[in-house]
Amino acid sequence: MPEAATSSAFATQGLRTNQGAEETVRQLLRSLLQSGQVEAVLALGKTGTDGKGVAYSLFTDPDAFAVDGEAVPLLPYMPANGGGLLSRLTLEGSLPGPVAAVIRPCELQAFIELMKLNQGSLDNVFLISSTCGGVYPLETGLEGHLEEKLPAYWRSIEQGELDEAARPTCRACESFAPEGADITIALLGEEGLDEQCSLYLNTERAAAFAQRLEGTILDAEPDGTVLERSSVERSAFREALFAGVETGLKGLVETFGRCIGCHGCKTVCPICYCQVCHFDSHECEREIAYYEGELQRKGGLRVPPDTVFFQLGRMAHMAISCVGCGMCTDVCPADIPVSTIFSKVAASAQATFDYVPGRALAEEIPLRTFREDEFAQVAT
C-alpha cells in the first residue's frame, strides 16, 4: 500500500522553491487570492484577539497569508476534520468558483469518502495536501503549548520522524501520503524546510496555479525511502497500539464504561454525516416498558442505556469508511481511546472487503456493491 500511495501522491511535475515550506504555502495561497484564481481558501487560522484559538476559516483576504497574517496553514493541529468541513461547504450545492483547501491526507480521504456518500461536491475544490508528520492532541493547543512544540516538530519532520508528543493515532497512521490532491507539499523527510520546499503539481490546474511561484523544476521523482521507513515505523507502532486494545465483552464494557454519552465522537467524525443519528433519534428513546422489561430480565440496567450499542452500532455504520483521523479520541471528555478501537475494527472491516477508504472516487463503497461469488464461508 505505501508504495502505491507514494507514486500517486507525486504524479506529475515537481517544483522546488527557495523559500521555506511555510512561506511557500503562504505565498502560493496569497497569490491565488490576489489574482482571483480562487475565491477563497479553507485553511487553519488563529482566532480571537489573543490568537490562542485555532480554527479552520474560509479566507478571502490575501493579507491573511502575509507573514504575520492570521492564517497558519501548516500548523500541526486539527480542531476539526477538514474533509467534513469541505463537505459542509458544498453540501447544498457545488462551489460557484474555485476554492483552495489546505488539508491533511486523512482529511482528504474523508472528503473523498464523503463524496462517495453524496455529501457534497468536488467541483471547484482545489486540494492542497502534504506528506503528513501528524498533529498534536487538542489539549496541546490550550494555553499556547503548541508554539513551544513547533521547533521540535519541524526538526523531526525533516528527519522523517514523528514527534513523540504527536497524537498516537497519527503515529500509527499508515496513509500519511495524500492521494488525489492537486498539489502535494513534500514535508516528511525533506531537508532544510525553512529554506526550500518541494511541491508536486499533480494536475494541470495545479501547474497553472503554481505559475507565479519561483523555483526550479525537479526532474527526479522524490526519494521514497524516507516515506517507506516512516511507513514501517508507523505500522509497528500501530500494531503495538492495537495490541493494547482491551477486547472481549469485558474489555468493551470496561473501556466504554466511563463513556458519558455525549456522542462527541459521532459529532466530530467526518464520516458520520447523518442529519439525525440513529442513536439520537426516537428509535433510541426507550419506552418505559423497555426499562421495566430489562429490569425484570437482568435485575438492573444502565441509564441512559445503549452505551455499548451506540459504539458497536456506530462501528457497523462507519467502520468501512473510517479514515482514522483521530478526531474522536481528541474530543472524548472521558479520555477513551475511541480512535484506536475504531481503527482496529476498521482495519479488520476494510481488510474483509479489500477496501481503502477515500483512496479513489471510482472505488465503490463495499456495502453498495457485491459479487455473486464471494464470502461463501459466511453463508451456509
Added chain:
Amino acid sequence: MNANAAVLPTKEGFEPAVIQWLKEALNRNVFEAVLIPVETPAEDSFAYLLIKDPKFLDLASPLPPIMPVQGGKAIGRLTMRGDLNKRVAAIIRPCEARAAIELTKLKQAHLTNLTLITLDCPGVLPLSDYLDDPAAGAARFREAVEQDNRSPMRPTCQICHRFSLAEAPATDLHIGTLGNDDGAAVIVPGSLEGERILAQMGLTEDGDESGNLPEMLERWSTRAEQLTATQTERRSEAHAQLQEQVAGADRLLDIFGSCINCHNCQRVCPVCYCRQCYFESTALKLPPENYLARAASKGALRFAPDTLLFHLGRASHMALSCVSCGACEDACPMDIPVGQVFSLLADGAQEALGYVAGRSVEDALPLVAYEMDELHDVEQAYVEIYREQEVQDA
C-alpha cells in the same frame, strides 16, 4: 418546615447507611427499583444504574466524587415516554433534582411513581482530574468532603449556592448531613409522598430513640443557612469577576476562540432536550454562495461557521432552565469555562424574569407565563412629541 423529619441511622458510616436503608426499602417493597450511581467495572468512573435486585446496591455510591452523567438527564431518559408503572427512587444531587423538575415542566420527564431523594452536595471533582487517576481522585474527594473544602471541586460547584434543600425541600426526601459530625444525617420529607415513605420505613419522630432529632435538625438548618450565605456571596463575587473577563465582543470571542463545535456541551446538558438541535439542523446549512459572501464581507469566515451563534442561541434556549450543574464544562474537550459562563447568563436571565430553575414544579415556565403589567423597561417608549403629528396625519 421540617415537620415529620427523622434521624437516618448511620452507625456504619453515611454511604453504607443510605445503601442499607435503600435495600430495606426494596425488601419492604416501598420502592420497586432504585436509580443510583454505581462505580463502573473498570473502577474508573460512575454510571447511573436502575436497580431492582438489592444485591447490586452493594456496588452503589450515593455520593460519587464525579458527575459523568447528570441525574436529571438520566431521569429524563428513563421517563421521557410516560409515567413509570413501578415505584422508583432516584438518589441524586440537588442540581440533578432541579434539572429533573425543569424537564418535567418542559414535558420531557414524568415524576409519577418516581421518588426524588436528594443529599447535601459537597460538589464534585472535574471529570478530567478524576479520570487521570481515579484512586487519587477518590481520596482527594473524601479529604475535601471531610474538611468541608470546595477548592478541589469543579468551578461551578465552588460557587454553587443551592447545594442543599434546607431552605425549601422541593424533592420528596432530602438527606441532610451538614452540621452534624461523623456522618450523622437527618432525613426530611418535602412532600406527602416523602412522609408516607418515612412512615412505611418506620422512620418517624416517635421512632427517634436518641432524642437528638430537634438538635440535629437545628444544627443542620443553621449550618446550611450559614453555608448558603457564604456560597451566595462567593457566587456573586465570582460572577462579577467572570463578567469582567467575558464582557465585550473581544473577550467573549477570545473565550470561545478555541471551541471546536463538537456540541458536547449541548448533548450533556440536562435541559437541552431537543432531539434535533436547531444549531445542527438544516436551518444553518446553507448553499456555498452564502458562506463565500459572508467570508468576502469580513475577509474570512470561521468554518464551520456560527460558533458564537450556537453558544448565544443555546443560552437563549435554555438559560431560563439552566440549573448551573456544570455538566457542559466537564464535557468540553477544550476546557472552555462554558459552565461558568452559562451559570452567569442563567442567573441574569432568571433574575430578569423572576424565576428559579427547578425550584418547584408549581412555578410556571417563564416563557409560557406572562403578566400584563411587567418588564416595561424592555419596551422602547414612544416619544410623545410625535403624537400631535400622528393625529394630524390620521
Added chain:
Amino acid sequence: MQEQISETFSPTIVGFLCNWCTYAAADSAGVARMKMPPSVMVVRVMCSGRIDPLFILTAFLRGADGVLISGCWPGQCHYQVGNLQARRRTALLKSIFDALELEMGERFRLSWVSSSEAPRYVRVVKEFTRDVTDLGPCPIQHELFL
C-alpha cells in the same frame, strides 16, 4: 435461577426470515408437521437485505443467544440482489466482532433456504439450535453496564 437454566438450557434464537423464501419454507415445515426445536422467534422481513446490523446487535443486547438470518439463494432474490447485500453486511458484522474478539461470530448465522426447502429449514434450525446450545447462554444478556 441462572443455575437452573444452565442445566436445561434451551437457547433463544431470533430468526429474521425472508418473506419470499425462508418464511414460506418455515410455513410449509409447520404445515407438514415437521418436528424442530421451538427455539426460533421468527421476525418476518421482506428481504434479508433489509436487515441492518443494528437489528442483530439489538437482538443480542436484548437477550438473544443466537440470531439466524435466512433468505433466498443467490440469484433467487425477489429484489434481485438483497441477499448478496445481506451477505456483505453479515461479513462486516463478523469482522467487527472478530476484531473486538467478542466471540459472537458463531452466534449468528446466515443461511440460504428457498421456499420449497422445508426440510432444509428444519435442518438449519436443528443444527443452529444445537450449536448455540453448545455455546451456552450469551454472556451479553446479564451485563449491567451496557
Added chain:
Amino acid sequence: MSEEKTFVPSIVYFMCSWCGSGGAETAAAHHLHYPENVLPSRVNCTGALPAVHILRPLIEGADGVVISGCHPGDCHYDDGNFRARRRIALVKSLLDTLGLEPERVWFRYVAHGEGRRFVDTAAAFNEHIKTLGPNPLKTRSDT
C-alpha cells in the same frame, strides 16, 4: 468626512404582520419615508419570533434589530406580544451580561393605523444606532 457621517447602519426591522406591517402600509399610504437601510421583515406575530432570529443578524452583520408588535391587548393571537416582551427581556439580559450592547435591540408597539409611529420608529432607531456606531461583532471573522 467624519466616520460618523459615512456610517450607514444595517438594520433589521421585524414587524408583526397584523400591526407593524399595517403601520408600514399606512405610512406608505401617507407617503411617509423611512431610511432605506432599514430592512423590513414580516413575522406573523412578535410572539412567533425566536430569540435566535434576533441574535443571528446581530452576529452576522446587522448593527441593530428593532421589533414592533401590536399594542398590549391588541394582539391578534391574544398574548403574542406579551410573550415576545418576555423573550426580548431574555435576549437583552443575555446581551447585557456579555457586554454585547442590549441597546441594539428595540421593542416597540406600533398599531396598524400608526404610520407616523412606524416611520418614526425606523428613523429614531436608525439615528440611535448611528450614535452607537457599528456593531463590533459584524466585522469579526471568528464568530
